[in-house]
Amino acid sequence: MPATTERAASDRPIAVFDSGVGGLTVLHELLVSLPSEDYLYLGDTARFPYGDKSQAQLREFSLEISDHLLAAGAKLIVVACGSATAAALPLLEEQLAGTGVDVLGVIAPAAQLAVEATESGRIGVLATPATVDSGAYARAIAASDPHVVLESVPCPDLAPLIQSGVPLDEPAVEIVRRYTTALRAAEVDTAILGCTHFPLFAPILRRMLGRGVHLVTSGEGVVRSVERALAARGLLNERDGEGDYRFHCTGDVDAFRELGTRFLQMPLGEIERVRLEPLRAAA
Amino acid sequence: MPATTERAASDRPIAVFDSGVGGLTVLHELLVSLPSEDYLYLGDTARFPYGDKSQAQLREFSLEISDHLLAAGAKLIVVACGSATAAALPLLEEQLAGTGVDVLGVIAPAAQLAVEATESGRIGVLATPATVDSGAYARAIAASDPHVVLESVPCPDLAPLIQSGVPLDEPAVEIVRRYTTALRAAEVDTAILGCTHFPLFAPILRRMLGRGVHLVTSGEGVVRSVERALAARGLLNERDGEGDYRFHCTGDVDAFRELGTRFLQMPLGEIERVRLEPLRAAA
Missing domain, CATH: 3.40.50.1860 (Rossmann fold)
Known part of the structure; x- marks a missing residue:
């Protein structure tokens, strides 16, 4: 057209x-x-x-x-x-x-930024199940640097939680903690917020991942x-x-x-x- | 005690x-x-x-x-x-x-970061009238580097606007624009958010100051x-x-x-x- x-x-x-x-x-x-x-x-x-x-x-x-x-x-x-x-x-x-x-x-640009940012060669990505299942981040990271290790964490509840607009209560905090604990366990030094909703939760994500983890957003x-x-x-x-x-x-x-x-x-x-x-x- | x-x-x-x-x-x-x-x-x-x-x-x-x-x-x-x-x-x-x-x-640490960040030697500070009137930022910047030019903009309405928690409407945007226009006119490359409320308005401040201006927060x-x-x-x-x-x-x-x-x-x-x-x- x-x-x-x-x-x-x-x-x-x-x-x-x-x-x-x-x-x-x-x-x-x-x-x-x-x-x-x-x-x-x-x-x-x-x-x-x-x-x-x-x-x-x-x-x-x-x-x-x-x-x-x-x-x-x-x-x-x-x-x-x-x-x-x-x-x-x-x-x-x-x-x-x-x-x-x-x-x-939004995937290739974020993958490139993350590969530029990592020093340890260990990158994490928080994304929706659809994105993780597609393997698109794994392919984009491998295309930039095949020796980087990628830890992908599917986060089914995170975008709906953000889109709901409700203030964070304890159960919501526990949801975020579950996802970030998986990344901390993988000892990544760079985390891609692989869903464009996630930067809206940057404050809580930064606190849970700690200052040793560099956040990369799609934007x-x-x-x-x-x-x-x-x-x-x-x-x-x-x-x-x-x-x-x-x-x-x-x-x-x-x-x-x-x-x-x-x-x-x-x-x-x-x-x-x-x-x-x-x-x-x-x- | x-x-x-x-x-x-x-x-x-x-x-x-x-x-x-x-x-x-x-x-x-x-x-x-x-x-x-x-x-x-x-x-x-x-x-x-x-x-x-x-x-x-x-x-x-x-x-x-x-x-x-x-x-x-x-x-x-x-x-x-x-x-x-x-x-x-x-x-x-x-x-x-x-x-x-x-x-x-919060003043000396932010002043130091700003002096480290500036390349042009032109720094701006957005702060409350009380802070601007005190001259504390001017002294802190001069102590770090006497050759830096500081443009101070008193922002009487900004902290109350943020503390009110109301969504930004056009009159509110115009208030923010007035303050940022003064900084843009001074051609600073680094802006100190000299009131701890102001980082809560980082998105609108970043848009109005543009990507050429590095923001420094007290935190x-x-x-x-x-x-x-x-x-x-x-x-x-x-x-x-x-x-x-x-x-x-x-x-x-x-x-x-x-x-x-x-x-x-x-x-x-x-x-x-x-x-x-x-x-x-x-x-």
Whole structure:
């Protein structure tokens, strides 16, 4: 599908999507580094969480969303969700080949940062079961350095806990402790927060992992990739001043606004509830 | 006043105080780096904010609180408030000399980190009017490096905005923008968050200052000082496992719990509302 639009190519928005509010941690890093760009964020909150979905389901969801974002004029798409990146990035790359719109995931950039950061050669990743099962982090780390040891910890309850927005009580703390204990036992010196929701729990994760463990988030890594991809196509927005941002979600608008405002620390402005078109039979 | 207690000296708590929840950003860093220690946190929420109080008032408040914390068995006191550090640290040091209890403030450690971090030699500080008026940051920076240029921005509304806990709306964003615009105009490459509340607004501050500005928080700096001070007196708690923490506040307990739980990302457990004793005439 060609991204037809009357706006100058570089004026079109960068699109960012996730199952919920986790991708806002990626959007935040983009806003810090590329403030002149326009952004369109989509949270597929009606189908949250992605972490317990099958690879086939995640590929279908991702294709539906990428169709929606292309139709909305995206000049680049960031898959700001570990589970969707793990399941669907190669397929999305294939589908978007030739459209002039690059699609970037969060796994390879974070794996690279972690390999750069580790001194002991022991890296941990906290991620959803879908992401761990896909083996995507193991492949990305091995591609960067085959001698690094990776300890993967599936964290089924963590993204739902964060997305719920409820204050941390003792049972919640015990859930986080279970996951971090597994990483501490593996004596890693670097931990990838392999789900974009997890940086929203950075304070408790830092306390539980201790100062000897360097945390790597998806957002830090992907910003460099976005900037290089846009520069390569001459699509960086060169204007002065701040760009615009808007939000789409598939679930309840008020819940998204409440949580998003608190996590992102900015008023979200216009939030549109959208219905994603099911894929055409050929997809 | 001798800190008499039957506990072994190293088992006594580290005490941390602030006007409100800002000092929790310092407590957080201490919990990351020195997790085996016990902590007692006092928030003087009934008299919040400190940023608009006179130097004389802040000295009186600080002495009352340090009496309270010594009576509670503190082995070291952290003044986790920029305004109180600026006004009262020398006086507290004098009062506690000979008790075996060190008192540490947040200004000198942050100033040192900022001088280490800057490359351009242009540093900014966002702080309360009380802190800016005291000149404490200017003296601390000049003591580290007399050739660094310091741009000080008094931010009267920022700590109250954070302590209110309300989500950021457009007028609030404009308040933050006003303060950060002054720093951007001064072309600093390093900004000290000179009030311990301000790191709780790190996301919006990072976006407004941009990626070219390195943020320095009080918490990062003071941890090293605490560790060295305790080690020098043989007071580090050497046990395995996590220490205990408890909270005192002078204002409403429920408001403190709600905000503190959210910012610190942990259940606060026991919070005791305390009444501070007025100073004896001699003080």
